[in-house]
Amino acid sequence: ISFFFYWDVGCWGMTLNSIPLRPASLRPFRASVGASLQRHKRNWVWNQFFVLEEYTGDDPLYVGKLHSDVDKGDGKVKYVLNGEGATSIFTIDENTGDIHATKRLDREEQAYYTLRAQARDRATNLPVEPESEFVIKVQDINDNEPKFLDGPYNAQVPEMSPVGTSVVEVKATDADDPTYGNSARVVYSILEGQPYFSVEPKTGIVRTALPNMDREARDQYLLVIQAKDMVGQMGGLSGTTSVTVTLTDVNDNPPRFSRKSYQFAVPESLPVASVVAKIKALDSDIGPNAEMDYRIIEGDGLGVFRVASDKDTQEGVITLQKNLDFETKSSYTLKIEVSNRNIDPRFLSQGPFSDTAMVRLTVENVDEPPIFSTPLSKMGVSEAAKVGTIIGTVSALDPDSTNSPIRYSIDRNTDLERFFNIEATTGVISTAKPLDREANAVHNITILAIKNSRPRVGKGVALITVLDINDNAPVFAIEYETFLCERVGPGQVIETISAVDKDEPPSGHQFFFSLTAETAGNMNFTLRDNKDNTASILTKRGGFQRREQSMYRLPVLIMDSGTPALSSTNTLSIRVCDCDPDGTPQSCGTEAFTLSAGLSTGALVAILACIITLLVLVLLIVTMRRRKKEPLILDEDRDVRENIVRYDDEGGGEEDTEAFDMVALRNLNVVRDSKARRDVTPEVPTLYCSRPPPYKITPDNGIFREFIWDRLKDADVDPSAPPYDSLQTYAFEGSGSVAESLSSLDSLSTDSEQNYDYLSDWGPRFRKLADLYGHGDSSNIFSS
Structure with missing residues (x-):
């Protein structure tokens, strides 16, 4: 069994090479045709079909035919087409096997x-x-x-x-x-741009066709190049492109002056x-080919003037090299040459690439200021010179031919303190x-030099x-701070001193040191x-003790080597210190001075200042409180400080209650109960050694003692009591009293200040109380 393919293109046909079908490919199909059938080896025609592109007919384009030798023409076999474009582009007649392109x-x-x-x-849909x-x-x-x-x-x-x-290659x-054929074989030709350029037909390389094309005459050309297929034959298709060709510059033109001579005027005051x-x-060229150099080749202005090329404008710039003086020379002549900087050797045969021109410079006269013979005059004067001492002279001349008189003055902006004068006509x-x-x-x-005329x-x-x-005496170079260890021995260097002097002698300073x-x-x-x-300062003995003397002051005489020699006495302060075994001062004098703490003198001064400031603030607060007469500690129940009643009216003794309420003292028959606070334990010991017995009816000689207890x-037991001890004492005068008055005894208080130092006065107070009343034992009161 085999397929036979027929290929028909147009009205002509072609026999295809046959390819034998491999027997293995038929094994699956033997069962379908029966075991009795024997396959006869056949050849089937096989190759590829061709179809023309761009078919524009109305009917489907016939491509070819498929046919199987199994097909007996009885309609039992149908043909199926699969793959790229099947059913969408290509169709097959399932009965005849004809293929068409749609x-x-x-x-x-x-x-x-x-x-x-x-x-x-067709019946079983099985492949045959x-x-x-x-x-x-x-195709x-x-x-x-x-x-x-x-x-x-x-x-x-x-x-x-x-x-x-070669200019460019187009493609x-x-x-x-x-x-296939000549459809893609192109040739090139030039449609526009002749006779200046040409193009090679096969390669598309554009070349120059005329010699000596001058950029200065025309610098750009537009070419039209055509490409045609079918090797340029009739019926071929073509396309075009444009080529813009620019001629680049070469140095083929020398520079030229527009004139052969120039004339300029120059003022003599020009700097x-x-x-x-x-x-x-x-220069007709451009870019680097137009760069030019100028130079002066002749003339009497050589050395007075110079010429250089401006790189941006390519101009020759003439500048002044020396001052001009109309009275000396009034004109100059220069011959200037210009040449190309970059010369192309190919064009040297055309002539020199340079040109020359004459330049005449006329000097104009101007009214010039006076000129000092020496612009900088150096003078010297001793600082001991008296007022009016002549230092030197300056002079100036009028550069003009008029030779006008000149007057001198000092610019006071440079001599603000008017240390100097100048004589107006002589310059002294x-x-x-x-x-x-x-x-x-x-x-x-x-x-300043000023002409009189203008x-x-x-x-x-x-x-x-x-x-x-x-005129200056030498002094200590610094303020020395010298320390002396207590354990130092004799002959030890404790300080090395130096000196400074505001004077500057020509030969340098030489100082001499000695003790006064x-x-x-x-x-x-x-x-x-x-x-x-x-x-060097040395010790002459050992055994220094800061307790004996903490500070020594050593006057040192310093003399310079001037004429006349000057001297001054400077005092060196030496502090005796307690030092560690390494000789480092630990404490000096009565104040601690520890170098290991790293505190400098400035730091110690700052700490001391802070302490003093705090003390001043405390004193200020206390003073303000006293002025306002406010108590330091307020007690809602009573004032525990000493009460001072001042009067000078002697009343009737104990019958007089105008000055002070004596009810508490006069109630002799009332037994006093203890008022101790049972919920508070005193934090300080009581002022008495033994506690007295409970109060009871006592005779008059014990009234005051009981009141004090x-x-x-x-x-003692009051938790709100102030931190200091307070004692109030009173003298009670009964009938027959000599004093006939009631007051606090030996009070140290004043009108404006109160004394809280009561403990030192208890003994005298109690003794006096006992003596006045003649009752009791003053020693008992004092011990309490």
Whole structure:
């Protein structure tokens, strides 16, 4: 069993190569045709079908025919088509096996389709032939024109390039099948741009076609290039692109001055480095090819003027190198050459790439200010010079031919304190005030020179140095803080001192140290001059004790080497300290001084200041309270402080109750109950050694004693009592009293202040009470 495929293209046919079917592929189908049947080996025709693209007919396009030798023409076999485009693009007649294309095909979209063909039994729908694969290839026609995918093009070529110089290569592509016919074979031609450029037909390379194309004449060309398929034959399709060719510059033109001579006027007051004039040469080239250099090759202005090229404008800039003077020379002549900086050797044969021009510069006269013969005058004067001492002289001249007289003055903005004067006509400078080198060693003053004819002002500078004299005595270099350990032995260096001097002698300082005559023979310390502007302080003995003397003051005499020599006495304070075994001071004098704590003198001073401030605040608060007469501690029930009643009216003794309520003292027959607070235990011991017996009816000589016991007992157990002890004492005068008055005894209180130091006065008070009344034992009262 085999398939036979017929291929029909148009009205002509073609026999296909046969491919034998493998027997293994038929094994599944032997059972379907019966065991008695024997397969006869047959060949079946097999290859690919072709179909033209872009078919535009109304009827489906016939592709080919499928046929099986099993098909006897009785309609029992049907043909089935599967694969790419089956039923959508390609259809098959299931009875005849004819294949048709129902849609327009485009090879550029899809060049071939792979399908599978199969013959089936119409009744059972079982395959009678194995499924086989075949290809329908779309046959190309010339339906695509060449296209320049990279166009339009831009290219550059140097001007004056020789004929045949490559400019650019253009490339066109054709979507048609390059393996079939000439549909994709293109050739190139130039439609516009002749006769300047040409293009190679096969490669598309654009080349120059004319020699000596000048950029200065025309710098850009527009070309139109065509690409045509079918090798350019009749009926081929074509496409075009544009090419813009720009000629780049080469240095083929020399610079040229527009004129052969130039003339400029220059004022004589023009400062050095100023621009005098600008000249410019023309060059048809551009960019680096138009860069030019200028130089002066001849003339009497060499050294007075210079010329340089401006890199931005390519102008020749003439600048002044020296000051001009109309009275000396009124004109200059310069010959200036200009040349290209970058020269192309190919064009040297055309002539020199340079040009020259003459420049005449005329100097104009101006009214100039006076000029000092020396712009900076240096002078010196001793700081001991008296007022009116002449220091020096300045002079200025009129540079103009008029030679006008000149007057001098000092610019007071540079001599604010008016230390100097100048004579207006002669320029003589003298001192106007006493000078002090230590305050101002150098004076920089400005001298003004003014012409009488016109207000033209010239300026000069006078630098006046004040010369030093020995007018300052040497002193200690720093404020020394010297410590001496108690365990130090004799001959130990405890301090090295140095000195400073505000003066600056030419040969440098040389100081001499010694002890004053009064202290030279002391038994404690001595001084050794080290001959290097320092001195060492040494101990002469040991056994220093800070308890005996905590501070020593040692006067030191310092003398300089000036003429005349000056000296001063400086006192060195030496504190005796308790030191650790390493010799580090721990405490000095009566105050602790521990270096290990890291506290400096400034820190200790700050701590001391804080303490003093706090004490002042406390005292201020106490003073304010006293002025307001407010108690420090308030008691709602009673004032435990001493009550002072002042009067000078002697009444009738005990019968007089106007000054003080004596009811409590006069109630003699009432037994007093204890008023102790049972819920509070006293925190301080009582002021009496033994507690008296309970109160009862007592004779008059015990009234006051009982009253005192009662008040003391209340104060001992009262939790709101003040922290200090308080005692109130009274003297009770009965009938026959000598004093005839009632008052507190020996009170130390004053009108404005109260004394709380009661304990020291109890003895005298109690004794006096006992003596006044003549009753009881004063010793018992005192001991209590």
